[in-house]
Amino acid sequence: MSDRFKIGLLLFPALSIIVVLFFGGLLVGLMRSFNYMPVIGLTQPDLSAYVSVFTDKEFYLSFLLTFHIAFTSTVISCILAVAAALLLRRQFIGRAVVNFLFQLNLTVPHLVGAIGILYLFSQSGSFARLAAEWGMIAGPSDFPALVFDPYAIGIILQYVWKEVPFIGVIVLANMQSIGEDYESVARSLGASRWQAFRHVLLPLIFPGMLSASVMVFAFTFGAYEIPAILGANYPAALPVLAYRHYTDVDLAARPEAMAMAIIIALLSAVMIYFYVRFSRQRVRS
Amino acid sequence: MTHVSLKQLTKIYPGSIEPSLDQLSLEIASGELTALLGPSGCGKTTTMKMIAGLLEPTAGDVTFDGRSVLRDKPEHRGVVMVFQNYLLFPYMSVAANIGFGLKMRKIDQTEIDRRVSEMLDLVKLPDLGARRPSELSGGQQQRVALARALIVQPNVLLLDEPLSNLDAHLRFEMRDLIRNLQQDMGITTIFVTHDQEEAVVLADKVALILDGRLKQYDVPSAFYSRPVDKATALFFGGQNFLAGTVNDDQFVTRFGSLRLSEKTPNGPGTLTIRPENIRIGSTADGRNSVVASLIDKIYLGTQTRLQCQVGETQLQVIANPNDVLEYEPGQNIPLLFPENALWVLQS
Numbered sequence: 001m002s003d004r005f006k007i008g009l010l011l012f013p014a015l016s017i018i019v020v021l022f023f024g025g026l027l028v029g030l031m032r033s034f035n036y037m038p039v040i041g042l043t044q045p046d047l048s049a050y051v052s053v054f055t056d057k058e059f060y061l062s063f064l065l066t067f068h069i070a071f072t073s074t075v076i077s078c079i080l081a082v083a084a085a086l087l088l089r090r091q092f093i094g095r096a097v098v099n100f101l102f103q104l105n106l107t108v109p110h111l112v113g114a115i116g117i118l119y120l121f122s123q124s125g126s127f128a129r130l131a132a133e134w135g136m137i138a139g140p141s142d143f144p145a146l147v148f149d150p151y152a153i154g155i156i157l158q159y160v161w162k163e164v165p166f167i168g169v170i171v172l173a174n175m176q177s178i179g180e181d182y183e184s185v186a187r188s189l190g191a192s193r194w195q196a197f198r199h200v201l202l203p204l205i206f207p208g209m210l211s212a213s214v215m216v217f218a219f220t221f222g223a224y225e226i227p228a229i230l231g232a233n234y235p236a237a238l239p240v241l242a243y244r245h246y247t248d249v250d251l252a253a254r255p256e257a258m259a260m261a262i263i264i265a266l267l268s269a270v271m272i273y274f275y276v277r278f279s280r281q282r283v284r285s
Numbered sequence: 286m287t288h289v290s291l292k293q294l295t296k297i298y299p300g301s302i303e304p305s306l307d308q309l310s311l312e313i314a315s316g317e318l319t320a321l322l323g324p325s326g327c328g329k330t331t332t333m334k335m336i337a338g339l340l341e342p343t344a345g346d347v348t349f350d351g352r353s354v355l356r357d358k359p360e361h362r363g364v365v366m367v368f369q370n371y372l373l374f375p376y377m378s379v380a381a382n383i384g385f386g387l388k389m390r391k392i393d394q395t396e397i398d399r400r401v402s403e404m405l406d407l408v409k410l411p412d413l414g415a416r417r418p419s420e421l422s423g424g425q426q427q428r429v430a431l432a433r434a435l436i437v438q439p440n441v442l443l444l445d446e447p448l449s450n451l452d453a454h455l456r457f458e459m460r461d462l463i464r465n466l467q468q469d470m471g472i473t474t475i476f477v478t479h480d481q482e483e484a485v486v487l488a489d490k491v492a493l494i495l496d497g498r499l500k501q502y503d504v505p506s507a508f509y510s511r512p513v514d515k516a517t518a519l520f521f522g523g524q525n526f527l528a529g530t531v532n533d534d535q536f537v538t539r540f541g542s543l544r545l546s547e548k549t550p551n552g553p554g555t556l557t558i559r560p561e562n563i564r565i566g567s568t569a570d571g572r573n574s575v576v577a578s579l580i581d582k583i584y585l586g587t588q589t590r591l592q593c594q595v596g597e598t599q600l601q602v603i604a605n606p607n608d609v610l611e612y613e614p615g616q617n618i619p620l621l622f623p624e625n626a627l628w629v630l631q632s
Contacts, residue, residue: 091299181372184339187359188366189386190437199389203376 026265033258040251049255053263061235063267069152069237070221070271073159078213080160081167082205086197088168089175106165110158114229117158122147147230154230155237159220167212174208175201210279214272221268238264286315287349287363287440287473289336294345296331305331307497308345313490316471318464320478320488322520328497329477333443336475337366349440360389363440369449371430373418379429380405380414386437404432407466424455428462435466442467444476448483460487481508481521493517509559514630518557524601525563527556531629540595543573546624554629560590560603562626565612567619573627579618582609593618 031037034045053059088099105113120126128143137143147154182204186196227237236244238260245257290313296306306328313319321329334340336347338359346353354362365386373382381388383404384397405411408428418426427447434442447463448456464487467474478484484491485505493500493508500520501513512518515526529538536543536556543556567574577593577600589609591602602620612618 181368181370182374184334184337184359185366185368185372186385186389187339188337188362188364188443189389189433190360191385191389192358192360195389199385200374203374 029258029261032255033262035255037251037254042252042255049259050263052256053259058235058241059238059260062238062241065152065235066221066227066238066264067271069155069159069227070217073156073163073220074213074217076156076160077163077167077216078209080164081171081212082202082209084164084168085172085175085205088172103165103169105162106169108162110162110223111225111229113162114158114226117154117161117230118147121154121157148232150232152227152231152237155226158226158230159216163216163220167209167216170208170212171205174205178204206279210276214276217275218268218272221271222264286471288315288351289313289441289473289475290346290348290351291332291336292346292348294332294335294347295343296328296335296340297343304343304497306335306494309492309494309499311492311499311502313473313475315473317489318467318474318476318487320476320484320491321494322478322481322484322491323494324479324520327494329479329494330445332494333366333445333475333477336441337364337443338362339366364443365434365437365439365441366443367430367434367445367447369446371418371426371450373426373429373433375418377418378414379410379416379418379421382418382429383414383432383436385433390437400436404436407435408432408462423450423452424459427451427455427459431463431466435470435472438470439472442472442474444474446477446479449478449480456483463487493520495520510626511628512557512630515555515557518630522559523557524560525558526630527598529554529556536627536629538598540575540598543622543627544624545627545629547628549629556627556629558622558626558628560601561588562623563600563602563604564621564623565602565604565608565618566621568621573622573624575620575622576617577620579612579614579616582612582614591618593620595620 031045033049034047035042035049036045084102088095088102118125122128123141123143123145125143125147128137128140131137131143132140145153146157178201182200183196186200187193191199222239224237224239224243227240228243231237231240235241242257242260242264245253245260248254248257289311291309291311294306294309295304297304309328309332311319321332323329331340335342338354338357342355347355349362373379374385377385380398380401384401387397387400401414402411405414408431410425410428410432413421413425413429418429421429427450431447444463448459451459460483463474463476476487485508488505490502491505491508492502495516500517501508503511508517508521512521512523515523518526527536527538529536530553531537531545531549531551532542533551534545534549536545536549536554538556567576575595577595579591580594580599581592583590584606587606588603589606591604591609591612593600593602600620609618
């Protein structure tokens with residue numbers, strides 16, 4: 001048996017699942033987005049679902065909101081993760097404990113985190129009650145709207161809480177493998193601490209940071225459950241909007257949901273492409 | 286041109302009890318090329334990093350021209366360190382690597398380009414500015430690292446094992462290049478090496494550090510002719526150590542007395558003579574001569590190594606192959622100990 005055949009055979013179970021579930025799902029979704037659903041008598045493919053999506057004002061508002069959520073939470077998570085990694089790579093007493101605490105919420109599901117945010121930051125949550133109790137605000141309803149708010153602060157807070165350790169762990173491992181000698185060279189050549197970080201360390205950790213942040217961006221752009229729990233009703237994030245169409249009592253709304261899902265996937269891919277390109281240019285220029 | 290002084294420089298790393306460097310004091314004259322020599326882990330690189338400001342000493346001081354620089358940040362010391370593995374920035378071109386220090390000083394880009402071009406010529410890599418470090422050989426990377434350091438015209442240049450990653454041919458080439466550039470530019474230079482030959486060939490003065498302590502700081506030839514102790518002599522390839530007593534400029538051993546050329550205090554001591562300094566033959570009056578038994582003879586091409594025995598004392602001799610053609614193992618061989626090659630070690 002040739003090596004190539006053996007490798008193919010070993011990869012077959014994993015690849016078949018990916019191909020069937022991913023490409024199968026994609027194909028079905030694509031067909032339905034073109035209004036092709038023989039089950040309910042739609043047998044003439046057309047672009048009406050896409051036309052309907054692109055002529056709906058809510059779609060654009062949802063897109064802007066989703067982009068804002070994904071971009072803001074990715075950027076904030078990246079900055080905080082790099083700052084945390086810079087601190088955690090130093091030697092100090094209690095470093096192991098801090099490191100453990102830093103990574104602890106990696107094990108906590110998003111949903112649990114979202115409920116935590118809801119309990120803590122909503123206008124009926126713990127902080128609102130405490131603020132009212134301590135006389136900082138007249139009543140819990142005066143607490144600033146951080147959940148179900150138009151700026152999606154609660155959603156971003158949840159993503160940042162969850163993604164900082166995810167990016168941080170990757171960046172920290174990267175920093176530790178690089179060591180500090182490159183920065184030492186830069187310092188001895190006249191670079192300040194900031195210059196050594198900006199011109200030497202950042203470009204070196206950049207590939208790892210970029211991979212992690214692309215994952216975070218793609219996830220936050222396409223995730224449904226957090227915007228569904230913590231987001232405002234209008235405008236809703238794109239995945240929430242797509243799901244609403246999908247679960248509409250009218251089966252004819254399903255092609256629109258599928259068109260929206262396809263659009264989310266395409267937009268995600270396009271934005272990740274530009275994000276990667278732009279970031280590379282910025283960091284390495 | 287900067288005079289560098291290290292005063293009782295000590296470093297104890299957190300979590301360690303033993304100092305990695307213990308009260309090192311050195312005076313390095315302006316424009317001098319000094320080698321910090323010693324085995325791995327003896328504190329050489331630690332010393333360099335403290336001079337560069339990349340590590341804080343536990344105690345002691347570093348002064349440049351009499352002024353303490355301990356409070357100066359690394360970027361303000363005027364010290365550039367070239368690391369053993371070059372550490373060229375992999376995402377930058379060769380030209381950008383060389384110009385890095387000038388860019389950090391916010392020098393005009395036209396001026397940077399001009400000086401980078403000069404440096405590339407100086408290190409004999411005129412056409413490689415656009416390449417990436419990964420596209421260069423080890424020797425070329427070393428030259429780029431050197432150019433990157435020299436372009437900022439440092440007061441003090443630190444080289445960490447500059448030749449250790451190069452093959453034999455490139456070593457000779459780089460050794461000459463470093464020596465010539467250092468002499469032309471007159472930069473006070475300190476380099477770290479574990480190779481005594483490298484230290485002797487390159488340096489004006491050598492500081493031998495063993496177990497974090499300075500053993501000897503002297504001109505290279507002194508380590509062969511006047512080692513301070515047995516450990517120093519051993520590090521420089523010394524192999525013959527004879528126990529005995531100094532008595533009125535005579536060293537009395539079990540097999541006879543040897544006349545010393547230098548005034549040496551009376552008392553017990555250890556006499557050393559390098560294998561290459563023992564001659565085959567004897568003097569007319571038999572002074573400083575012994576007859577030894579030849580145990581082994583190994584031909585090494587340009588020289589022959591002899592293992593001899595006098596009484597219970599083993600002696601290693603390195604001789605010209607033509608001088609020992611007639612002697613075979615098992616025969617007696619006359620050995621002469623020249624007075625000026627004998628040295629009594631401090632007890």
